[in-house]
Amino acid sequence: MRPFVYEQPADISAAVATASRFTTNDDQPTRANAQFIAGGTNLADYMKLGVAEPNRLLDLNRLKESGLRQIRVTDDGIRFGALVRMGEAADHRDVTERYPVIADSLRLAASGQIRNMASLAGNILQRTRCEYFRETSWQCNKRVPGSGCAAMEGVNRQHAVLGASDACIATYHGDFAQALIALDAVVHAEGSRGARKMPFAKLHRQPGDTPHIETDLVADEIITAIEVPAIPWARRSLYLKIRDRESYAFALASAAVALDLDGETVREARIALGGVATVPWRASAAEQSLQGKKLDEASAEAAADAAFAQARPRQHNAFKIELGKRTLVRALLETRDMKV
Amino acid sequence: MSQPSVASNNGFSRRRFMAGTVSAAAAPLLASTAQAEAPVIPQTKLRQPVVTSLRINEQPYELSLDTRTSLLDALRDHAGLTGTKKGCDHGQCGACTVLVDGKRVLSCLSFAVMNEGKDITTVEGLASSDGKLHPMQQAFIDHDAFQCGYCTPGQILSAIGCVNEGHAESENDIREYMSGNICRCAAYPNIVAAILQARDETKGA
Numbered sequence: 001m002r003p004f005v006y007e008q009p010a011d012i013s014a015a016v017a018t019a020s021r022f023t024t025n026d027d028q029p030t031r032a033n034a035q036f037i038a039g040g041t042n043l044a045d046y047m048k049l050g051v052a053e054p055n056r057l058l059d060l061n062r063l064k065e066s067g068l069r070q071i072r073v074t075d076d077g078i079r080f081g082a083l084v085r086m087g088e089a090a091d092h093r094d095v096t097e098r099y100p101v102i103a104d105s106l107r108l109a110a111s112g113q114i115r116n117m118a119s120l121a122g123n124i125l126q127r128t129r130c131e132y133f134r135e136t137s138w139q140c141n142k143r144v145p146g147s148g149c150a151a152m153e154g155v156n157r158q159h160a161v162l163g164a165s166d167a168c169i170a171t172y173h174g175d176f177a178q179a180l181i182a183l184d185a186v187v188h189a190e191g192s193r194g195a196r197k198m199p200f201a202k203l204h205r206q207p208g209d210t211p212h213i214e215t216d217l218v219a220d221e222i223i224t225a226i227e228v229p230a231i232p233w234a235r236r237s238l239y240l241k242i243r244d245r246e247s248y249a250f251a252l253a254s255a256a257v258a259l260d261l262d263g264e265t266v267r268e269a270r271i272a273l274g275g276v277a278t279v280p281w282r283a284s285a286a287e288q289s290l291q292g293k294k295l296d297e298a299s300a301e302a303a304a305d306a307a308f309a310q311a312r313p314r315q316h317n318a319f320k321i322e323l324g325k326r327t328l329v330r331a332l333l334e335t336r337d338m339k340v
Numbered sequence: 341m342s343q344p345s346v347a348s349n350n351g352f353s354r355r356r357f358m359a360g361t362v363s364a365a366a367a368p369l370l371a372s373t374a375q376a377e378a379p380v381i382p383q384t385k386l387r388q389p390v391v392t393s394l395r396i397n398e399q400p401y402e403l404s405l406d407t408r409t410s411l412l413d414a415l416r417d418h419a420g421l422t423g424t425k426k427g428c429d430h431g432q433c434g435a436c437t438v439l440v441d442g443k444r445v446l447s448c449l450s451f452a453v454m455n456e457g458k459d460i461t462t463v464e465g466l467a468s469s470d471g472k473l474h475p476m477q478q479a480f481i482d483h484d485a486f487q488c489g490y491c492t493p494g495q496i497l498s499a500i501g502c503v504n505e506g507h508a509e510s511e512n513d514i515r516e517y518m519s520g521n522i523c524r525c526a527a528y529p530n531i532v533a534a535i536l537q538a539r540d541e542t543k544g545a
Binding site for chain 1: 387390430443444502505507520521
Protein backbone atom coordinates (compact mmCIF):
# COMPACT_ATOMS: atom_id res chain seq x y z
CA MET A 1 0.00 0.00 0.00
CA ARG A 2 1.18 3.48 -0.82
CA PRO A 3 2.22 5.37 2.36
CA PHE A 4 -0.18 8.10 3.41
CA VAL A 5 -0.41 11.05 5.74
CA TYR A 6 -3.32 10.77 8.13
CA GLU A 7 -5.34 13.75 9.31
CA GLN A 8 -8.40 14.27 11.48
CA PRO A 9 -10.00 17.55 10.39
CA ALA A 10 -12.11 19.14 13.14
CA ASP A 11 -15.01 20.35 11.02
CA ILE A 12 -16.35 20.35 7.48
CA SER A 13 -14.66 23.60 6.47
CA ALA A 14 -11.27 22.34 7.70
CA ALA A 15 -11.74 19.08 5.80
CA VAL A 16 -12.68 20.93 2.62
CA ALA A 17 -9.79 23.40 2.99
CA THR A 18 -7.24 20.61 3.41
CA ALA A 19 -8.65 18.63 0.50
CA SER A 20 -8.63 21.75 -1.61
CA ARG A 21 -4.97 22.36 -0.82
CA PHE A 22 -3.90 18.91 -1.98
CA THR A 23 -6.20 18.42 -4.98
CA THR A 24 -7.16 20.30 -8.14
CA ASN A 25 -10.55 20.80 -9.74
CA ASP A 26 -9.55 18.36 -12.47
CA ASP A 27 -8.85 15.53 -10.03
CA GLN A 28 -11.39 12.76 -9.87
CA PRO A 29 -12.22 12.13 -6.18
CA THR A 30 -11.27 8.47 -6.61
CA ARG A 31 -7.88 9.32 -8.12
CA ALA A 32 -6.89 12.36 -6.04
CA ASN A 33 -3.86 12.42 -3.74
CA ALA A 34 -6.00 13.53 -0.81
CA GLN A 35 -9.13 11.46 -0.19
CA PHE A 36 -11.80 11.36 2.51
CA ILE A 37 -12.38 8.27 4.62
CA ALA A 38 -15.35 7.45 6.89
CA GLY A 39 -16.09 3.75 7.49
CA GLY A 40 -13.22 2.65 5.28
CA THR A 41 -14.88 -0.61 4.26
CA ASN A 42 -14.53 0.20 0.56
CA LEU A 43 -11.50 2.50 0.52
CA ALA A 44 -9.24 0.48 2.86
CA ASP A 45 -9.94 -2.63 0.77
CA TYR A 46 -9.07 -0.83 -2.48
CA MET A 47 -5.95 0.71 -0.93
CA LYS A 48 -4.76 -2.77 0.04
CA LEU A 49 -5.33 -3.92 -3.52
CA GLY A 50 -3.50 -0.94 -5.02
CA VAL A 51 -6.66 0.21 -6.79
CA ALA A 52 -6.89 3.40 -4.72
CA GLU A 53 -3.62 5.19 -3.99
CA PRO A 54 -4.17 8.36 -1.95
CA ASN A 55 -1.10 9.68 -0.14
CA ARG A 56 -3.24 11.65 2.30
CA LEU A 57 -6.34 10.45 4.14
CA LEU A 58 -8.74 12.90 5.74
CA ASP A 59 -10.73 11.08 8.41
CA LEU A 60 -14.24 12.53 8.58
CA ASN A 61 -15.28 10.66 11.71
CA ARG A 62 -14.22 13.42 14.11
CA LEU A 63 -16.01 16.27 12.30
CA LYS A 64 -17.80 18.25 14.99
CA GLU A 65 -21.07 18.99 13.13
CA SER A 66 -23.58 16.81 14.97
CA GLY A 67 -26.07 16.82 12.07
CA LEU A 68 -23.69 14.52 10.22
CA ARG A 69 -24.57 11.77 12.70
CA GLN A 70 -28.33 12.31 12.94
CA ILE A 71 -31.49 11.04 11.29
CA ARG A 72 -34.18 13.71 11.43
CA VAL A 73 -37.81 13.48 10.38
CA THR A 74 -39.41 16.74 9.28
CA ASP A 75 -42.62 17.73 7.49
CA ASP A 76 -40.62 17.68 4.28
CA GLY A 77 -39.32 14.15 4.68
CA ILE A 78 -36.40 12.45 6.31
CA ARG A 79 -32.81 13.70 6.45
CA PHE A 80 -29.89 11.32 6.89
CA GLY A 81 -26.58 12.77 8.09
CA ALA A 82 -23.76 11.52 5.88
CA LEU A 83 -21.91 9.81 8.73
CA VAL A 84 -24.89 7.82 10.01
CA ARG A 85 -23.94 4.15 9.83
CA MET A 86 -25.91 1.74 7.65
CA GLY A 87 -26.92 -0.43 10.61
CA GLU A 88 -28.31 2.49 12.55
CA ALA A 89 -30.42 3.69 9.63
CA ALA A 90 -31.66 0.15 8.88
CA ASP A 91 -33.00 -0.22 12.44
CA HIS A 92 -34.36 3.32 12.81
CA ARG A 93 -38.09 3.15 13.51
CA ASP A 94 -39.03 6.08 11.26
CA VAL A 95 -37.18 4.40 8.41
CA THR A 96 -38.68 0.94 8.90
CA GLU A 97 -42.22 2.36 9.23
CA ARG A 98 -42.24 5.15 6.66
CA TYR A 99 -39.76 3.89 4.08
CA PRO A 100 -39.57 0.08 4.21
CA VAL A 101 -37.73 0.06 0.87
CA ILE A 102 -34.87 2.01 2.47
CA ALA A 103 -34.74 -0.20 5.56
CA ASP A 104 -34.81 -3.35 3.40
CA SER A 105 -32.08 -2.09 1.10
CA LEU A 106 -29.79 -1.43 4.05
CA ARG A 107 -30.65 -4.58 6.00
CA LEU A 108 -30.02 -6.82 3.00
CA ALA A 109 -26.67 -5.17 2.21
CA ALA A 110 -23.26 -6.34 3.39
CA SER A 111 -22.89 -7.91 6.86
CA GLY A 112 -23.62 -6.83 10.43
CA GLN A 113 -20.01 -5.75 10.95
CA ILE A 114 -19.81 -3.79 7.70
CA ARG A 115 -23.16 -2.10 8.39
CA ASN A 116 -21.76 -0.94 11.74
CA MET A 117 -18.74 0.58 10.01
CA ALA A 118 -19.94 1.93 6.68
CA SER A 119 -21.36 5.45 6.50
CA LEU A 120 -24.42 6.17 4.36
CA ALA A 121 -22.53 8.59 2.12
CA GLY A 122 -19.66 6.14 1.74
CA ASN A 123 -22.12 3.40 0.88
CA ILE A 124 -23.68 5.30 -2.01
CA LEU A 125 -20.18 6.13 -3.30
CA GLN A 126 -18.97 2.52 -3.14
CA ARG A 127 -17.04 1.52 -6.23
CA THR A 128 -17.71 -1.43 -8.48
CA ARG A 129 -16.66 -4.96 -7.54
CA CYS A 130 -15.80 -5.85 -11.15
CA GLU A 131 -12.97 -8.38 -10.75
CA TYR A 132 -11.02 -6.77 -13.57
CA PHE A 133 -11.23 -3.43 -11.77
CA ARG A 134 -10.17 -4.97 -8.45
CA GLU A 135 -7.12 -6.80 -9.78
CA THR A 136 -4.56 -4.31 -11.05
CA SER A 137 -2.87 -6.62 -13.55
CA TRP A 138 -5.93 -6.47 -15.86
CA GLN A 139 -6.81 -3.80 -18.37
CA CYS A 140 -9.51 -1.52 -16.98
CA ASN A 141 -10.72 1.78 -18.42
CA LYS A 142 -12.19 2.77 -15.07
CA ARG A 143 -8.93 2.22 -13.15
CA VAL A 144 -6.49 3.25 -15.90
CA PRO A 145 -8.26 5.42 -18.49
CA GLY A 146 -7.72 4.22 -22.05
CA SER A 147 -6.16 0.88 -21.08
CA GLY A 148 -9.04 -1.23 -22.37
CA CYS A 149 -11.66 -3.46 -20.74
CA ALA A 150 -10.79 -7.05 -19.91
CA ALA A 151 -14.37 -7.76 -18.84
CA MET A 152 -15.80 -7.40 -22.36
CA GLU A 153 -14.44 -10.76 -23.48
CA GLY A 154 -13.72 -12.05 -19.97
CA VAL A 155 -15.85 -13.73 -17.34
CA ASN A 156 -18.71 -11.24 -17.25
CA ARG A 157 -21.47 -13.08 -15.42
CA GLN A 158 -21.64 -10.34 -12.77
CA HIS A 159 -21.64 -7.48 -15.24
CA ALA A 160 -24.21 -4.91 -16.25
CA VAL A 161 -26.79 -5.28 -19.02
CA LEU A 162 -28.13 -1.72 -18.66
CA GLY A 163 -26.21 1.55 -18.98
CA ALA A 164 -23.05 -0.12 -20.29
CA SER A 165 -20.79 1.31 -22.97
CA ASP A 166 -18.05 -0.01 -25.23
CA ALA A 167 -15.57 1.18 -22.60
CA CYS A 168 -17.07 -0.33 -19.44
CA ILE A 169 -19.67 -2.86 -18.32
CA ALA A 170 -18.92 -2.79 -14.57
CA THR A 171 -21.97 -3.13 -12.34
CA TYR A 172 -22.92 -0.63 -9.63
CA HIS A 173 -23.49 -3.01 -6.73
CA GLY A 174 -25.10 -0.81 -4.09
CA ASP A 175 -28.58 -1.45 -2.69
CA PHE A 176 -29.38 1.69 -0.68
CA ALA A 177 -28.86 3.80 -3.81
CA GLN A 178 -31.73 1.98 -5.56
CA ALA A 179 -34.15 3.00 -2.81
CA LEU A 180 -32.85 6.57 -2.92
CA ILE A 181 -33.15 6.99 -6.67
CA ALA A 182 -36.65 5.51 -6.64
CA LEU A 183 -37.78 7.98 -3.96
CA ASP A 184 -36.28 11.09 -5.64
CA ALA A 185 -33.71 11.66 -2.88
CA VAL A 186 -31.56 14.79 -2.82
CA VAL A 187 -27.84 14.85 -2.01
CA HIS A 188 -26.26 17.77 -0.11
CA ALA A 189 -22.56 18.41 -0.62
CA GLU A 190 -20.02 20.99 0.51
CA GLY A 191 -16.77 21.90 -1.19
CA SER A 192 -14.44 24.82 -1.79
CA ARG A 193 -16.90 26.23 -4.33
CA GLY A 194 -19.66 26.26 -1.71
CA ALA A 195 -22.60 24.13 -0.66
CA ARG A 196 -24.96 22.64 -3.21
CA LYS A 197 -27.66 20.04 -3.56
CA MET A 198 -28.41 17.77 -6.45
CA PRO A 199 -30.98 15.12 -7.29
CA PHE A 200 -29.63 11.71 -6.32
CA ALA A 201 -30.13 10.66 -9.95
CA LYS A 202 -27.45 13.20 -10.98
CA LEU A 203 -24.80 11.92 -8.56
CA HIS A 204 -23.58 8.88 -10.49
CA ARG A 205 -22.45 9.04 -14.11
CA GLN A 206 -22.90 6.34 -16.70
CA PRO A 207 -19.54 5.15 -18.01
CA GLY A 208 -19.81 6.33 -21.63
CA ASP A 209 -16.33 7.07 -22.95
CA THR A 210 -15.10 8.15 -19.49
CA PRO A 211 -15.74 5.32 -17.04
CA HIS A 212 -13.09 6.75 -14.67
CA ILE A 213 -15.48 9.65 -13.98
CA GLU A 214 -17.81 7.91 -11.54
CA THR A 215 -19.73 10.76 -9.92
CA ASP A 216 -20.54 14.44 -10.28
CA LEU A 217 -18.47 15.30 -7.17
CA VAL A 218 -15.13 17.12 -7.31
CA ALA A 219 -12.21 16.03 -5.17
CA ASP A 220 -12.72 18.52 -2.32
CA GLU A 221 -16.48 17.96 -1.99
CA ILE A 222 -18.00 16.11 0.96
CA ILE A 223 -21.51 14.71 0.97
CA THR A 224 -23.08 16.12 4.14
CA ALA A 225 -26.63 14.76 4.01
CA ILE A 226 -29.15 12.78 2.01
CA GLU A 227 -32.78 13.91 2.05
CA VAL A 228 -35.75 11.83 1.05
CA PRO A 229 -39.01 13.71 0.47
CA ALA A 230 -42.14 12.94 2.47
CA ILE A 231 -44.06 10.34 0.45
CA PRO A 232 -46.93 9.03 2.59
CA TRP A 233 -47.59 6.10 0.26
CA ALA A 234 -43.94 4.98 0.48
CA ARG A 235 -45.13 2.81 3.37
CA ARG A 236 -46.13 0.50 0.53
CA SER A 237 -42.61 -0.21 -0.66
CA LEU A 238 -39.98 -2.92 -0.55
CA TYR A 239 -36.60 -4.00 -1.80
CA LEU A 240 -36.23 -7.49 -3.27
CA LYS A 241 -32.69 -8.76 -3.69
CA ILE A 242 -31.77 -11.94 -5.58
CA ARG A 243 -28.25 -13.36 -5.22
CA ASP A 244 -26.12 -16.49 -5.41
CA ARG A 245 -26.39 -17.07 -1.65
CA GLU A 246 -29.13 -15.90 0.62
CA SER A 247 -27.15 -13.37 2.64
CA TYR A 248 -23.92 -11.35 2.48
CA ALA A 249 -23.65 -11.26 -1.30
CA PHE A 250 -24.11 -8.64 -3.98
CA ALA A 251 -27.30 -8.64 -6.01
CA LEU A 252 -27.50 -10.50 -9.29
CA ALA A 253 -30.76 -8.64 -9.72
CA SER A 254 -32.79 -6.51 -7.35
CA ALA A 255 -35.78 -4.21 -7.42
CA ALA A 256 -36.78 -1.24 -5.29
CA VAL A 257 -40.51 -0.64 -5.62
CA ALA A 258 -42.94 1.87 -4.10
CA LEU A 259 -46.58 2.00 -5.12
CA ASP A 260 -49.40 4.51 -4.76
CA LEU A 261 -52.51 2.42 -5.32
CA ASP A 262 -56.18 3.20 -5.71
CA GLY A 263 -57.58 -0.25 -5.02
CA GLU A 264 -55.56 -2.32 -7.48
CA THR A 265 -55.03 0.56 -9.91
CA VAL A 266 -51.64 2.26 -9.99
CA ARG A 267 -51.72 6.01 -9.37
CA GLU A 268 -47.95 6.19 -9.30
CA ALA A 269 -45.15 3.62 -9.33
CA ARG A 270 -41.50 4.07 -8.42
CA ILE A 271 -39.07 1.45 -9.64
CA ALA A 272 -35.29 1.12 -9.48
CA LEU A 273 -33.15 -1.86 -10.46
CA GLY A 274 -29.94 -3.09 -8.83
CA GLY A 275 -27.29 -5.62 -9.84
CA VAL A 276 -28.02 -5.17 -13.54
CA ALA A 277 -26.83 -1.65 -14.39
CA THR A 278 -23.66 0.43 -14.34
CA VAL A 279 -25.20 3.08 -12.07
CA PRO A 280 -28.22 3.29 -9.74
CA TRP A 281 -31.01 2.66 -12.25
CA ARG A 282 -34.43 4.26 -12.30
CA ALA A 283 -36.79 2.26 -14.54
CA SER A 284 -38.88 5.17 -15.82
CA ALA A 285 -40.39 3.31 -18.79
CA ALA A 286 -41.62 0.58 -16.47
CA GLU A 287 -43.14 3.17 -14.15
CA GLN A 288 -44.98 4.85 -17.04
CA SER A 289 -46.30 1.57 -18.39
CA LEU A 290 -48.04 0.90 -15.07
CA GLN A 291 -49.60 4.31 -14.56
CA GLY A 292 -53.41 4.12 -14.46
CA LYS A 293 -53.35 0.34 -15.00
CA LYS A 294 -54.63 -2.44 -12.81
CA LEU A 295 -51.57 -4.09 -11.30
CA ASP A 296 -51.70 -7.79 -12.10
CA GLU A 297 -49.29 -10.36 -13.46
CA ALA A 298 -49.81 -9.25 -17.07
CA SER A 299 -49.22 -5.54 -16.44
CA ALA A 300 -46.26 -6.35 -14.18
CA GLU A 301 -44.71 -8.45 -16.95
CA ALA A 302 -45.27 -5.66 -19.45
CA ALA A 303 -43.54 -3.24 -17.08
CA ALA A 304 -40.61 -5.65 -16.70
CA ASP A 305 -40.32 -5.96 -20.49
CA ALA A 306 -40.23 -2.16 -20.73
CA ALA A 307 -37.56 -1.99 -18.01
CA PHE A 308 -35.20 -4.27 -19.93
CA ALA A 309 -36.07 -3.23 -23.50
CA GLN A 310 -32.67 -1.54 -23.92
CA ALA A 311 -30.66 -4.31 -22.20
CA ARG A 312 -27.44 -5.40 -23.95
CA PRO A 313 -26.06 -8.72 -22.74
CA ARG A 314 -22.49 -10.04 -23.05
CA GLN A 315 -21.42 -13.67 -23.18
CA HIS A 316 -22.16 -14.73 -19.59
CA ASN A 317 -24.71 -12.25 -18.26
CA ALA A 318 -27.71 -12.68 -20.56
CA PHE A 319 -29.46 -14.56 -17.74
CA LYS A 320 -29.70 -11.26 -15.87
CA ILE A 321 -32.34 -10.00 -18.28
CA GLU A 322 -34.78 -12.81 -17.51
CA LEU A 323 -33.80 -12.85 -13.83
CA GLY A 324 -34.17 -9.07 -13.62
CA LYS A 325 -37.63 -9.20 -15.18
CA ARG A 326 -38.83 -11.95 -12.84
CA THR A 327 -37.37 -10.09 -9.86
CA LEU A 328 -39.30 -6.95 -10.81
CA VAL A 329 -42.56 -8.82 -11.41
CA ARG A 330 -42.31 -10.51 -8.01
CA ALA A 331 -41.39 -7.24 -6.31
CA LEU A 332 -44.35 -5.42 -7.88
CA LEU A 333 -46.86 -8.10 -6.88
CA GLU A 334 -45.45 -8.39 -3.36
CA THR A 335 -45.60 -4.63 -2.93
CA ARG A 336 -49.20 -4.60 -4.16
CA ASP A 337 -50.08 -7.23 -1.56
CA MET A 338 -48.39 -5.49 1.39
CA LYS A 339 -50.69 -4.76 4.33
CA VAL A 340 -50.12 -1.11 5.15
CA MET B 341 -2.00 -36.53 42.14
CA SER B 342 -3.05 -33.55 40.09
CA GLN B 343 -2.92 -33.65 36.34
CA PRO B 344 0.08 -31.91 34.84
CA SER B 345 -0.98 -28.80 33.03
CA VAL B 346 -0.98 -29.09 29.28
CA ALA B 347 1.62 -26.41 28.77
CA SER B 348 4.22 -26.62 31.54
CA ASN B 349 6.48 -23.72 32.38
CA ASN B 350 9.22 -25.36 30.39
CA GLY B 351 6.91 -26.17 27.54
CA PHE B 352 7.25 -24.45 24.24
CA SER B 353 4.39 -23.56 21.99
CA ARG B 354 4.06 -21.52 18.83
CA ARG B 355 1.45 -19.39 20.51
CA ARG B 356 3.69 -18.61 23.48
CA PHE B 357 6.63 -17.88 21.22
CA MET B 358 4.60 -15.51 19.02
CA ALA B 359 3.02 -13.71 21.95
CA GLY B 360 6.32 -13.51 23.81
CA THR B 361 8.35 -11.96 21.03
CA VAL B 362 5.69 -9.41 20.21
CA SER B 363 4.94 -8.29 23.74
CA ALA B 364 8.64 -7.87 24.47
CA ALA B 365 8.72 -5.30 21.72
CA ALA B 366 5.56 -3.60 22.97
CA ALA B 367 6.58 -3.56 26.64
CA PRO B 368 8.28 -0.15 26.76
CA LEU B 369 5.19 1.39 25.30
CA LEU B 370 2.94 -0.38 27.74
CA ALA B 371 4.91 1.03 30.63
CA SER B 372 4.05 4.60 29.75
CA THR B 373 0.64 5.77 30.85
CA ALA B 374 -1.88 6.42 28.13
CA GLN B 375 -3.90 9.56 28.50
CA ALA B 376 -7.56 9.00 29.24
CA GLU B 377 -8.71 11.64 26.79
CA ALA B 378 -6.13 11.67 24.07
CA PRO B 379 -5.98 14.71 21.84
CA VAL B 380 -6.75 14.23 18.19
CA ILE B 381 -3.84 12.98 16.19
CA PRO B 382 -1.89 15.88 14.68
CA GLN B 383 -1.04 15.93 11.01
CA THR B 384 1.70 13.44 10.29
CA LYS B 385 4.52 13.40 7.78
CA LEU B 386 4.71 10.67 5.19
CA ARG B 387 6.16 7.46 6.68
CA GLN B 388 6.39 9.01 10.13
CA PRO B 389 5.07 6.59 12.78
CA VAL B 390 2.04 7.80 14.69
CA VAL B 391 1.67 7.15 18.41
CA THR B 392 -1.82 5.77 18.78
CA SER B 393 -3.58 5.32 22.12
CA LEU B 394 -5.99 2.43 22.30
CA ARG B 395 -7.81 0.93 25.26
CA ILE B 396 -7.73 -2.79 24.59
CA ASN B 397 -9.61 -5.08 26.98
CA GLU B 398 -9.63 -2.24 29.53
CA GLN B 399 -5.84 -1.84 29.40
CA PRO B 400 -4.25 1.31 27.97
CA TYR B 401 -1.82 0.82 25.09
CA GLU B 402 0.31 3.33 23.26
CA LEU B 403 1.50 1.91 19.99
CA SER B 404 3.86 3.53 17.52
CA LEU B 405 2.39 2.66 14.13
CA ASP B 406 2.82 3.24 10.43
CA THR B 407 -0.46 4.86 9.31
CA ARG B 408 -1.06 1.90 7.00
CA THR B 409 -1.33 -0.54 9.92
CA SER B 410 -4.78 -2.09 10.17
CA LEU B 411 -6.37 -2.40 13.58
CA LEU B 412 -6.01 -6.16 13.11
CA ASP B 413 -2.23 -5.96 12.60
CA ALA B 414 -1.92 -3.49 15.49
CA LEU B 415 -3.66 -5.98 17.79
CA ARG B 416 -1.72 -9.02 16.63
CA ASP B 417 1.74 -7.71 15.78
CA HIS B 418 2.07 -4.67 18.01
CA ALA B 419 -0.06 -5.39 21.10
CA GLY B 420 0.74 -9.12 21.02
CA LEU B 421 -2.91 -10.14 21.15
CA THR B 422 -3.01 -12.97 18.62
CA GLY B 423 -6.51 -14.18 19.54
CA THR B 424 -7.98 -12.03 16.78
CA LYS B 425 -7.45 -13.92 13.53
CA LYS B 426 -6.54 -12.82 10.02
CA GLY B 427 -8.59 -14.68 7.44
CA CYS B 428 -9.09 -12.93 4.12
CA ASP B 429 -7.81 -9.48 5.22
CA HIS B 430 -10.43 -7.95 2.88
CA GLY B 431 -13.62 -7.85 4.93
CA GLN B 432 -15.14 -10.96 3.43
CA CYS B 433 -14.80 -13.60 6.17
CA GLY B 434 -15.34 -12.01 9.62
CA ALA B 435 -12.43 -13.82 11.34
CA CYS B 436 -10.99 -10.46 12.49
CA THR B 437 -14.19 -9.25 14.19
CA VAL B 438 -13.68 -7.22 17.38
CA LEU B 439 -15.84 -4.81 19.34
CA VAL B 440 -15.02 -1.10 19.08
CA ASP B 441 -16.91 0.96 21.65
CA GLY B 442 -19.20 -2.07 22.00
CA LYS B 443 -20.01 -2.45 18.28
CA ARG B 444 -18.76 -5.36 16.18
CA VAL B 445 -16.50 -4.27 13.35
CA LEU B 446 -13.93 -5.80 10.99
CA SER B 447 -10.47 -4.93 12.31
CA CYS B 448 -8.87 -5.70 8.93
CA LEU B 449 -10.73 -2.84 7.20
CA SER B 450 -10.03 -0.24 9.86
CA PHE B 451 -6.75 1.67 10.03
CA ALA B 452 -5.50 1.54 13.62
CA VAL B 453 -4.92 5.31 13.75
CA MET B 454 -8.63 5.87 13.15
CA ASN B 455 -9.33 4.13 16.46
CA GLU B 456 -7.43 6.63 18.61
CA GLY B 457 -8.97 6.73 22.09
CA LYS B 458 -11.44 3.92 21.38
CA ASP B 459 -12.34 0.95 23.56
CA ILE B 460 -11.44 -2.31 21.83
CA THR B 461 -12.62 -5.72 23.02
CA THR B 462 -10.92 -8.84 21.70
CA VAL B 463 -11.45 -12.49 22.58
CA GLU B 464 -8.69 -12.20 25.21
CA GLY B 465 -10.84 -9.70 27.11
CA LEU B 466 -14.02 -11.75 27.42
CA ALA B 467 -13.33 -14.08 30.35
CA SER B 468 -13.59 -12.57 33.82
CA SER B 469 -10.45 -12.08 35.92
CA ASP B 470 -11.11 -15.31 37.85
CA GLY B 471 -10.94 -17.24 34.58
CA LYS B 472 -14.68 -17.81 34.21
CA LEU B 473 -15.53 -17.83 30.53
CA HIS B 474 -17.97 -15.38 28.99
CA PRO B 475 -21.37 -17.08 28.52
CA MET B 476 -20.88 -16.97 24.75
CA GLN B 477 -17.50 -18.70 25.01
CA GLN B 478 -18.99 -21.36 27.29
CA ALA B 479 -21.92 -21.87 24.92
CA PHE B 480 -19.57 -22.42 21.97
CA ILE B 481 -17.86 -25.17 24.00
CA ASP B 482 -21.15 -26.66 25.19
CA HIS B 483 -22.46 -26.91 21.63
CA ASP B 484 -19.21 -27.86 19.92
CA ALA B 485 -19.68 -24.77 17.75
CA PHE B 486 -16.40 -25.12 15.88
CA GLN B 487 -14.11 -27.66 14.32
CA CYS B 488 -10.73 -26.14 13.45
CA GLY B 489 -11.45 -23.07 15.60
CA TYR B 490 -9.84 -20.48 13.38
CA CYS B 491 -13.00 -18.45 12.83
CA THR B 492 -14.15 -18.90 16.44
CA PRO B 493 -12.83 -15.68 18.06
CA GLY B 494 -14.52 -13.67 15.30
CA GLN B 495 -17.69 -15.75 15.59
CA ILE B 496 -17.86 -15.18 19.35
CA LEU B 497 -17.26 -11.42 19.18
CA SER B 498 -19.75 -11.13 16.32
CA ALA B 499 -22.29 -13.19 18.27
CA ILE B 500 -21.99 -10.88 21.28
CA GLY B 501 -22.44 -7.86 19.01
CA CYS B 502 -25.37 -9.51 17.28
CA VAL B 503 -27.16 -10.20 20.59
CA ASN B 504 -26.53 -6.68 21.87
CA GLU B 505 -27.91 -5.21 18.64
CA GLY B 506 -31.15 -7.12 19.27
CA HIS B 507 -30.79 -9.30 16.20
CA ALA B 508 -30.78 -12.73 17.84
CA GLU B 509 -34.52 -13.06 18.44
CA SER B 510 -34.95 -16.17 16.26
CA GLU B 511 -32.83 -18.77 14.51
CA ASN B 512 -33.50 -17.07 11.17
CA ASP B 513 -32.47 -13.74 12.66
CA ILE B 514 -29.23 -15.24 13.90
CA ARG B 515 -28.45 -16.83 10.56
CA GLU B 516 -29.09 -13.58 8.70
CA TYR B 517 -27.25 -11.28 11.11
CA MET B 518 -24.28 -13.64 11.54
CA SER B 519 -23.80 -14.05 7.79
CA GLY B 520 -20.64 -11.94 7.86
CA ASN B 521 -18.80 -14.72 9.70
CA ILE B 522 -17.79 -17.57 7.44
CA CYS B 523 -17.00 -20.99 8.96
CA ARG B 524 -15.11 -23.18 6.52
CA CYS B 525 -15.82 -26.24 8.68
CA ALA B 526 -19.54 -25.40 8.42
CA ALA B 527 -20.33 -25.57 12.12
CA TYR B 528 -23.25 -23.24 11.48
CA PRO B 529 -26.06 -25.25 13.16
CA ASN B 530 -23.98 -25.52 16.34
CA ILE B 531 -23.07 -21.83 16.23
CA VAL B 532 -26.76 -20.93 16.03
CA ALA B 533 -27.50 -23.26 18.96
CA ALA B 534 -24.70 -21.71 21.01
CA ILE B 535 -25.96 -18.18 20.39
CA LEU B 536 -29.49 -19.18 21.35
CA GLN B 537 -28.17 -20.63 24.62
CA ALA B 538 -26.00 -17.64 25.51
CA ARG B 539 -28.40 -14.97 24.27
CA ASP B 540 -30.16 -14.11 27.50
CA GLU B 541 -27.01 -14.24 29.64
CA THR B 542 -25.12 -12.09 27.12
CA LYS B 543 -27.53 -9.17 26.89
CA GLY B 544 -25.76 -6.19 28.36
CA ALA B 545 -22.82 -8.32 29.52
